[in-house]
Amino acid sequence: MSTADTFAPRLCLLGRFTLTCGPTVLDVGTAAQRLLAYLGLRHHGTRTVVAGTLWPDVPEERAHGSLRTALWRLHRGREPLVCSAGDALSLAESVTVDARTLMDSALHVVDASPLALAPSPELFFAGDLLPGWDEDWVLFERERLRQLRLHALDALAHRLLAEGHHALALEAALESVRVEPLRESAHRAVVAVHLAEHNVLEAVRHYLVFRDLLDVELGVEPSARFVAMFPTATQARLMRLTRE
CATH class of the missing domain: 1.25.40 (Serine Threonine Protein Phosphatase 5, Tetratricopeptide repeat)
Structure with missing residues (x-):
C-alpha cells in the first residue's frame, strides 16, 4: 500500500460513522456526516434531490441553505471530500x-x-x-x-x-x-x-x-x-x- 493510499480519506458506514484521514479522525458535524453517508451509498445526486432527501421537513430554500453549510464545513481547511459538477454532487474519488x-x-x-x-x-x-x-x-x-x-x-x-x-x-x-x-x-x-x-x-x-x-x-x-x-x-x- 502506498503512502498516498495510507492517508487517503476513509469513510466507515458499517457500525458507527467514522471519517478518517490516516490516523486522524475527522469531525465534520452531523449534517456533513449525513451528506457524506448519502453520497457514499448512492454515489451521486443533484443538489435538489440531496437537499430534499436530507432535510425533508423544511422549506426548499432552507434545505438548500443547510446543504451549502454542510459543503462549506467539508471543504474548510482540507482537500474537498465532495465534488461538484454543475448541479451534481458526488463523493471525491480519493475517498474509500x-x-x-x-x-x-x-x-x-x-x-x-x-x-x-x-x-x-x-x-x-x-x-x-x-x-x-x-x-x-x-x-x-x-x-x-x-x-x-x-x-x-x-x-x-x-x-x-x-x-x-x-x-x-x-x-x-x-x-x-x-x-x-x-x-x-x-x-x-x-x-x-x-x-x-x-x-x-x-x-x-x-x-x-x-x-x-x-x-x-x-x-x-x-x-x-x-x-x-x-x-x-x-x-x-x-x-x-x-x-x-
Missing part, C-alpha cells in the same frame, strides 16, 4: 467507503468469482449499516445491504464447505443466522457443515432449535428440503418429533 467495498465483495461471491479475488470478504462480518440512523433513505439502504450480505454469506458458506474449509464455512453460516435468525437457508448451511463433519447430534440439535423458533415466531414448520438433508433414519425420528 467500506459499505461500497462490502457490496463489491458480496457481488463477487454471489457471482461465483474466485474467493481470493474478492476485495474484502471480512466485511461480511462487520457491523450493520449506520445503526441508530432512522431516516427513510438509510432504512432502505440498510435493508438492501442486509439482503445482499445474507446472500453472500450463504454462498460463501457453501463454497467454503465444498472446498473443505469447515470451520470457516460454519462461521459464515452462523453470521448469516445472526443477521437473520428466521432465514432457513442460513440454518441449512449450518446443518450442512455439521453433517459434513459427521456431527449428526449437532445437526439435529440445531435443526430442533430452529424448528422451535420458527413455530413460536411464525407458526410454521421447516421445509421438507431441510428434513431431507438428514440420513433416512434421522429423518424418520425428526418427523416423529414434529408430530409430538
